[in-house]
Amino acid sequence: MSESRFKKVRTRIAPSPTGNLHLGTVRTALYNLLFARYHGGDFLFRLEDTDKERSKEEFTNEILDGFKWLNISWDDPSSEDAPEGAEMTGLSEGHIVKQSVREAIHKKYITKLLSEGKAYKCFASKEELDEMRAKQQANKEIPRYDNRSRNLSEADQAKFESEGKPFVVRLNLGADRDILWNDLIRGEMSINTKDLGGDPVIQKSSGQVLYNFAVVVDDFAMQISHIFRGEDHLSNTAKQIAIYEALGFSVPEFGHLPLIFTKDKQKLSKRKHGDIASVDTYKKQGYLPEALVNYLVGTSYNDEELGELFSIEEAADEFDIEAVSKSPAIYDIKKLNWYNREYISKLDYADILNNCAEFSKFSLKTTDKYSQDQIEAMLKGIQDSLDKFDEVDIHIDYFFEDFSVVEDKILKTLEDGKIIVEKLLILIDADGINFADPVSFKNALNSVGKILELNGKKLFMPARIAISGKTSGPDIGLIAHLLGEEKIKERLKKIQDKLTNTV
RNA sequence: GCCCCCAUCGUCUAGUGGCCUAGGACAUUCGGUUUUCAUCCGAACAACAGGGAUUCGAAUUCCCUUGGGGGUACCA
Numbered sequence: 001m002s003e004s005r006f007k008k009v010r011t012r013i014a015p016s017p018t019g020n021l022h023l024g025t026v027r028t029a030l031y032n033l034l035f036a037r038y039h040g041g042d043f044l045f046r047l048e049d050t051d052k053e054r055s056k057e058e059f060t061n062e063i064l065d066g067f068k069w070l071n072i073s074w075d076d077p078s079s080e081d082a083p084e085g086a087e088m089t090g091l092s093e094g095h096i097v098k099q100s101v102r103e104a105i106h107k108k109y110i111t112k113l114l115s116e117g118k119a120y121k122c123f124a125s126k127e128e129l130d131e132m133r134a135k136q137q138a139n140k141e142i143p144r145y146d147n148r149s150r151n152l153s154e155a156d157q158a159k160f161e162s163e164g165k166p167f168v169v170r171l172n173l174g175a176d177r178d179i180l181w182n183d184l185i186r187g188e189m190s191i192n193t194k195d196l197g198g199d200p201v202i203q204k205s206s207g208q209v210l211y212n213f214a215v216v217v218d219d220f221a222m223q224i225s226h227i228f229r230g231e232d233h234l235s236n237t238a239k240q241i242a243i244y245e246a247l248g249f250s251v252p253e254f255g256h257l258p259l260i261f262t263k264d265k266q267k268l269s270k271r272k273h274g275d276i277a278s279v280d281t282y283k284k285q286g287y288l289p290e291a292l293v294n295y296l297v298g299t300s301y302n303d304e305e306l307g308e309l310f311s312i313e314e315a316a317d318e319f320d321i322e323a324v325s326k327s328p329a330i331y332d333i334k335k336l337n338w339y340n341r342e343y344i345s346k347l348d349y350a351d352i353l354n355n356c357a358e359f360s361k362f363s364l365k366t367t368d369k370y371s372q373d374q375i376e377a378m379l380k381g382i383q384d385s386l387d388k389f390d391e392v393d394i395h396i397d398y399f400f401e402d403f404s405v406v407e408d409k410i411l412k413t414l415e416d417g418k419i420i421v422e423k424l425l426i427l428i429d430a431d432g433i434n435f436a437d438p439v440s441f442k443n444a445l446n447s448v449g450k451i452l453e454l455n456g457k458k459l460f461m462p463a464r465i466a467i468s469g470k471t472s473g474p475d476i477g478l479i480a481h482l483l484g485e486e487k488i489k490e491r492l493k494k495i496q497d498k499l500t501n502t503v
Numbered sequence: 504g505c506c507c508c509c510a511u512c513g514u515c516u517a518g519u520g521g522c523c524u525a526g527g528a529c530a531u532u533c534g535g536u537u538u539u540c541a542u543c544c545g546a547a548c549a550a551c552a553g554g555g556a557u558u559c560g561a562a563u564u565c566c567c568u569u570g571g572g573g574g575u576a577c578c579a
Contacts, residue, residue: 015579018579050579051578053578055579126577141504142505143504186508192506195575196506197575197576201576203577206577210579212579215579232573234508236574256508258509259572267573298515298516298528299515301516302516302517302527308527308528326508327508327509328573330515334514334529338530382541384542384543385541449538456538457538459539461540462539470540472539476539
């Protein structure tokens, strides 16, 4: 990396509490975190809550909860070697910088730019600007602010001010020029100021400063050295560099990450794609945070040493921001599910129990239907077939509830195996099966198979369906062992009755 | 419209001029294990968008075309 004007690597994530925690935000946070950790620097958190209309406390909480769940934490932003003018206020509990608390500081810099002539007041009304744009479009020109107030006469300015006419503050971009930066992910970048849509507003008529301005002032105060964000910020970066320069601040390094798309090749967004963009959805469905993190990082970052499965810590040891892909990643829930299954299969039993209990309606930890040893055998039996924990009950419901077979296909299998059910019942009545032994039922089934000259699927599938109602599950001996003699007998009889009545 | 970005299997990607008849993972299909299913294991399928240029040699460099995306606010 090039020699930095910053004493320490500092990155940040700066979400705004105007919606749920978005997968893209998490991925951006992750790359910033990884970069900071790799370079032994800090990773900070700032809440961009200046839009009072749209910011909501519930979103703040959801975002914070989400990061906590994902095990993503940030460092203390206070610093002893802050440059002059880098006032650091807006700190709240948990090392969070709240942008809204920093209004006075933002204003101070507006005043500074105004007094230095690097920014100016624009009194043009909304109607006036709409008219201007309409005219431009009619003339087939590119609609943009024409910098009409850049050189307002002192007399006019004084007049408007005395009238109390509302105004916005705009940054004077000066003569057209290329704004250049060396993007850490994309290489040399160049955007001309003439394509920025005219001198940008930095303070609204309400007195509120705008995003692009607040970001620069706050990133300076937080001494952010590297900014990694989505490529949808590309033109913001050009504006922000102009603001950095006007303010006389050192410009940080930038890197623009590819976006996450859905199959329709559109930016993954809550509006278009609903809940799949929200972290909370995954939490509620029983995904493991480690799996989600691994998937998200892996979408645009690969490393041969790391392989497919890695933790944040492992990735931080190797992380190379320049290896991040430039092209968008298409969101693939099947791959996420694979990651989740991998992580689930590696879990200790205590974690399996906790997660299953959280998502199951069968009170797994307190049930009196089964001992905890039996619950353990049951859950270990299905551990490898879970994609996510909210599926737990469809794998274990037959241990707790009776079922009725209605599907034609399954019914057919059962009819073909009617004789097996009968023989099994006879064996049970003759005390030929020891249910305390997990292999006894299986052995009995085998002996039935020998008598009937049946084996494989023809033998096992009807038996499996008759006692569990399902075509898949753990070892059939284990199922019978857990269910016990009474229940097995009851279910076999019920099936037998049903088959007798329908045939 | 204008500006900017991107372009290898269906998907995520490896690949920075010869090691590429392009490697891995997910998905899919087919086998094997499991006397069943799931799991697991093995295999197969499958891509350098198109056209020029540079070069002894191009997936890799350059240009054009095409396609896709992002931005273009007194939102963040």
